Amino acid sequence: MRWCPSSVLHLLRCVRLRPCIKRGRSRLPVWMRELWAYMSVVVQSLYFNSLTDSDVVFDSVFEPVFWTVDYVTRWFGTVFVCLVVILVSSIVLIAYIVLLPLVLNTYSPAWIVWHICYGHWNLVMIAFHYYKATKTSPGYPPTEKNDMPFVAVCKKCIMPKPARTHHCGICNRCILKMDHHCPWLNNCVGHFNQRYFFSFCLFMTLGCVYCVISGRNLFLDAYYRFKHLDTEKPGVPVTGMGVLIGLLPPGQTNYQTPAPPYTFRDRMIHKSIIYMWVLTSTVGVALGALTIWHAVLISRGETSIERHINSKERQRLAKRGRVYKNPYHYGRLNNWKVFLGVEKRSHWLTRVLLPSGHTPHGDGLTWDFLPVKKDLMPV
Ligand SMILES: [Zn+2]
Ligand SMILES: [Zn+2]
Numbered sequence: 001m002r003w004c005p006s007s008v009l010h011l012l013r014c015v016r017l018r019p020c021i022k023r024g025r026s027r028l029p030v031w032m033r034e035l036w037a038y039m040s041v042v043v044q045s046l047y048f049n050s051l052t053d054s055d056v057v058f059d060s061v062f063e064p065v066f067w068t069v070d071y072v073t074r075w076f077g078t079v080f081v082c083l084v085v086i087l088v089s090s091i092v093l094i095a096y097i098v099l100l101p102l103v104l105n106t107y108s109p110a111w112i113v114w115h116i117c118y119g120h121w122n123l124v125m126i127a128f129h130y131y132k133a134t135k136t137s138p139g140y141p142p143t144e145k146n147d148m149p150f151v152a153v154c155k156k157c158i159m160p161k162p163a164r165t166h167h168c169g170i171c172n173r174c175i176l177k178m179d180h181h182c183p184w185l186n187n188c189v190g191h192f193n194q195r196y197f198f199s200f201c202l203f204m205t206l207g208c209v210y211c212v213i214s215g216r217n218l219f220l221d222a223y224y225r226f227k228h229l230d231t232e233k234p235g236v237p238v239t240g241m242g243v244l245i246g247l248l249p250p251g252q253t254n255y256q257t258p259a260p261p262y263t264f265r266d267r268m269i270h271k272s273i274i275y276m277w278v279l280t281s282t283v284g285v286a287l288g289a290l291t292i293w294h295a296v297l298i299s300r301g302e303t304s305i306e307r308h309i310n311s312k313e314r315q316r317l318a319k320r321g322r323v324y325k326n327p328y329h330y331g332r333l334n335n336w337k338v339f340l341g342v343e344k345r346s347h348w349l350t351r352v353l354l355p356s357g358h359t360p361h362g363d364g365l366t367w368d369f370l371p372v373k374k375d376l377m378p379v
Contacts, residue, residue: 070170077170077186081134084184088130091211091280092123094272099215115214122207128355129200130185138190139176139364141165148365162365164191164328166305176364179303191364195339198298201291208284211276219277222270298339301329328367 028036049056059066103115141162142148150160154167154174161167166178168188177191189197297307306328314324330338337343341351341358351358 066169070172073170073181073183077183080183081186084130087279087283088126091276094276095119095211098269098272098276099218102218118210122203122210125203125355126200126207129196129203132357133182133189133193133196133200134185134187136187136193136196138178138188138194139192141174141176141365163367164303164306164364177303178305180305191360191362194303195341195360198291198294198339201287201294205284205288205291208280208287211280212284215273215277215280218273222273299332299335301326301335 103112107115141150141159143159148160148162151163152161153159154161154165156167156169156172157174159174161174162176164177165174167174168178168181170181171188175188175190177194179189179194179197181188182197185197187193294304297304300307302310306326310324310326317324329335338361340347341356341360342348350356
């Protein structure tokens with residue numbers, strides 16, 4: 001309870017704190033000692049708490065730092081989303097302006113069909129899952145449902161928390177089955193949008209790998225020529241995996257761009273190819289590692305937060321000679337079926353390999369069900 005200063009002053013006079021101020025023992029004037037006693041009572045009445053410990057003090061002292069970090073992350077979320085859109089759009093533009101004409105002019109019809117079909121399918125999957133991941137609410141606990149089962153009370157929201165729910169300091173609210181707050185989505189990853197987040201990471205990685213492999217020979221050739229633009233030395237033919245991955249027409253093992261002098265258009269094409277290859281290879285490695293990490297977590301039936309909690313719990317029980325069992329682990333394959341929403345075999349095509357807006361199993365509040373059974377898998 002917070003008291004107003006006038007009530008505290010009134011309390012001071014009522015409990016007669018003045019006699020406690022020892023006259024003569026201090027050289028300070030009486031009015032200063034009265035003021036000091038008044039301030040002491042005010043501070044203690046406002047901040048005294050029998051449950052206060054070092055963690056509370058630490059959190060209170062660093063609250064401005066946490067607030068600043070959360071505020072900056074929240075603000076930069078919009079910048080990061082714009083950055084993702086701009087970078088992906090630039091790669092798509094280069095693919096259409098530089099790579100597509102090359103494919104159409106030099107490839108066999110079968111390779112042309114393959115590149116156009118795969119490239120557009122991958123692009124649609126990236127765009128769809130990114131849009132859904134940013135726009136879909138991760139899921140919040142209801143504020144008025146009194147019969148909701150809960151395992152704890154959030155100290156920030158002062159509201160009951162269902163199992164797997166955690167508080168996000170950036171969103172400033174509790175999130176159902178919270179995984180993490182993603183600044184690249186400017187959204188929390190939780191129960192209702194985790195599949196979109198993972199699918200976006202997966203298809204973005206596949207897209208980067210596709211660009212890296214398809215553009216490898218073009219990159220090597222452009223990089224070599226870009227390095228020797230000033231000396232105007234002729235480029236050497238680059239031999240590589242062109243035939244294998246479909247960059248070059250079958251039977252052609254060497255690729256050589258026109259000899260110098262280069263026009264402005266040639267230079268821009270060289271720079272674009274180098275930019276595309278460096279960006280996609282860098283993002284592909286980083287996002288690929290993140291995707292593999294999340295795939296491991298999904299196989300274990302854990303979120304990123306639960307990974308730390310379960311690890312501590314596993315160590316604690318191991319010291320007592322007991323084995324920790326994750327209650328949300330239904331078996332590796334079943335974990336994937338639950339995560340992807342696969343209830344029958346055709347769903348692997350319609351819900352995984354094609355854009356799908358289906359909702360996940362359950363409401364994110366209760367987890368005491370076995371969502372996937374073997375007899376639920378008709379063809
Ligand atoms: Zn909360
Ligand atoms: Zn959040």
